[in-house]
Amino acid sequence: MKNTWLCISLALLAGQAAAATSAPATEEQEWLSGATALNKNNKVTSLGSSAADTGADNSDREDNVDIARISQEQQAVHWNTVDSSLDAGGLHGNIGSKIEIDDTRWKDNTKNGGKFKLALIQAWLRHDELPGWYFGYWNAREDNYKGQFSNQDYGSTNTINEMYIGKINEFYRGNWGVEVLGGTESATKRWKARLKLWGETRLTDKWSVSGYVFREYQPQSNDSNNTDLEHHSMEMEPGIQYKVNPDLGLWLRPYYSWDKQVRQYWGNIVEEEWKVTAGLWRNWYPLLTSLYVGFGNDKIYNDANKSEVFYNGKYHFIGATASYPIVDNLRLYGEFKAQFTKSHGQWANDGHSWNPFTVVGIEYSF
Numbered sequence: 001m002k003n004t005w006l007c008i009s010l011a012l013l014a015g016q017a018a019a020a021t022s023a024p025a026t027e028e029q030e031w032l033s034g035a036t037a038l039n040k041n042n043k044v045t046s047l048g049s050s051a052a053d054t055g056a057d058n059s060d061r062e063d064n065v066d067i068a069r070i071s072q073e074q075q076a077v078h079w080n081t082v083d084s085s086l087d088a089g090g091l092h093g094n095i096g097s098k099i100e101i102d103d104t105r106w107k108d109n110t111k112n113g114g115k116f117k118l119a120l121i122q123a124w125l126r127h128d129e130l131p132g133w134y135f136g137y138w139n140a141r142e143d144n145y146k147g148q149f150s151n152q153d154y155g156s157t158n159t160i161n162e163m164y165i166g167k168i169n170e171f172y173r174g175n176w177g178v179e180v181l182g183g184t185e186s187a188t189k190r191w192k193a194r195l196k197l198w199g200e201t202r203l204t205d206k207w208s209v210s211g212y213v214f215r216e217y218q219p220q221s222n223d224s225n226n227t228d229l230e231h232h233s234m235e236m237e238p239g240i241q242y243k244v245n246p247d248l249g250l251w252l253r254p255y256y257s258w259d260k261q262v263r264q265y266w267g268n269i270v271e272e273e274w275k276v277t278a279g280l281w282r283n284w285y286p287l288l289t290s291l292y293v294g295f296g297n298d299k300i301y302n303d304a305n306k307s308e309v310f311y312n313g314k315y316h317f318i319g320a321t322a323s324y325p326i327v328d329n330l331r332l333y334g335e336f337k338a339q340f341t342k343s344h345g346q347w348a349n350d351g352h353s354w355n356p357f358t359v360v361g362i363e364y365s366f
Contacts, residue, residue: 091366093125093136098361105148106353113146119361135165142187158187166196174201174208181216189221190231211238229262247283252276255296260303267304273297275315288323300347313343319357329366335359 096119103114119140126134140160145152162183168175176199184191196214203209218231239253254276261269275296282289295316302308319337326332339355 091125091127093123093134094363094365095121095123096361096363097121098359101356101358103148103356103358104353105356106349106351109148111349111353112148113144114152116143116145117141132168133165134168136163138162138164138183156187158185160185164194171199172201173203174199176200179214185218188218188231189223189226190218192216192218206243208241208243209239210241212236227264229264231259231261233257233259247285248280250278250280252278267302267308269300269310270303271298271300273299286325290321291318292320293318300345309345310347311343311345313341313348315339315341315355326362330362330364333359333361333363 098119100117100119101114102117103112105112117140119138121137121139123138124134124136138160139162142158142160143154144156145154147153160183162181164179164181166177166179168177177197179194179196179198181194181196182191183194194214194216196212198210198212200210201208213236214234216233216235218233220226220229235255235257237253237255239251241249241251243249254274256274257272259271263269273296275294277292277294279290279292282291293316296314298311298313298315299309300311302310317337317339319335321333321335323331323333335358337355337357339357341353341355342351343353344350
């Protein structure tokens with residue numbers, strides 16, 4: 001009898017040991033085969049969740065990186081960015097729409113005016129069958145008005161259509177790319193072509209640099225009465241960023257642009273603008289925010305006689321942005337900037353003005 005009980009006891013111990021050995025393997029298989037797992041409190045934990053959301057140890061934090069944090073830390077320098085949370089396969093990107101109101105206000109209300117812009121479609125897309133390539137489309141309508149935005153008299157209208165394609169290449173600890181754009185503008189009755197180079201790389205775990213430069217060409221329109229010939233433009237904006245921690249960073253971006261309108265008579269018109277912007281971004285998860293300040297100068301003059309100044313405006317500004325996910329991959333974003341300008345020139349109202357600039361948009365990532 002004693003031998004029988006001994007055999008039963010040994011069998012039970014062996015079964016418990018086998019169960020203990022196979023349990024982790026089973027749990028590991030379930031974790032790898034699904035997109036979610038259960039923690040000790042029986043709460044479903046997404047693979048994209050952070051440790052702060054699940055109550056997990058800090059040792060797991062590096063593996064559970066939030067998609068929103070990636071978007072905030074690694075700001076790409078091409079026009080639109082995408083951070084898809086879906087599995088690889090098929091078409092990915094983002095599609096959105098936005099409204100911009102660029103208002104100018106003077107002490108004399110009769111001088112007020114501005115521009116209303118509706119970007120009906122803005123899309124940035126990539127496909128897994130074309131690794132490294134991206135493409136997109138942008139359609140917008142601009143309406144200039146006189147008076148205040150709440151009581152305005154609309155004037156000229158401009159419709160913009162642009163299509164672009166680009167190639168992303170890896171190097172060192174970052175990426176660089178080349179982008180080609182073609183489009184039209186109804187106000188000038190011109191088509192345009194643009195070549196753009198951009199790059200971004202991490203120098204250290206804290207420091208990173210980025211930047212872009214492009215050249216654009218617009219030929220003379222088909223209007224026989226138009227004495228304006230081709231139009232050339234160039235723009236560049238390098239940037240440097242310091243990451244204080246995963247949820248806070250500082251950045252500095254100098255900017256320069258140059259435009260030349262070739263004319264048949266009276267000399268070419270040249271516009272030069274430079275500005276310096278400094279700011280910080282802060283991730284409150286899932287809310288993304290940034291705050292920035294800066295100053296600059298915008299000048300338009302006759303290239304044949306530089307003393308003939310059409311516009312000269314010195315300005316400084318302060319602004320903020322915010323972005324918040326409404327549901328899943330649908331994100332609402334906005335920006336407000338207050339700019340204060342002192343201007344003079346043949347085409348300008350002399351004196352001081354302030355310019356409230358507002359953006360409200362929505363974007364869906366897939």
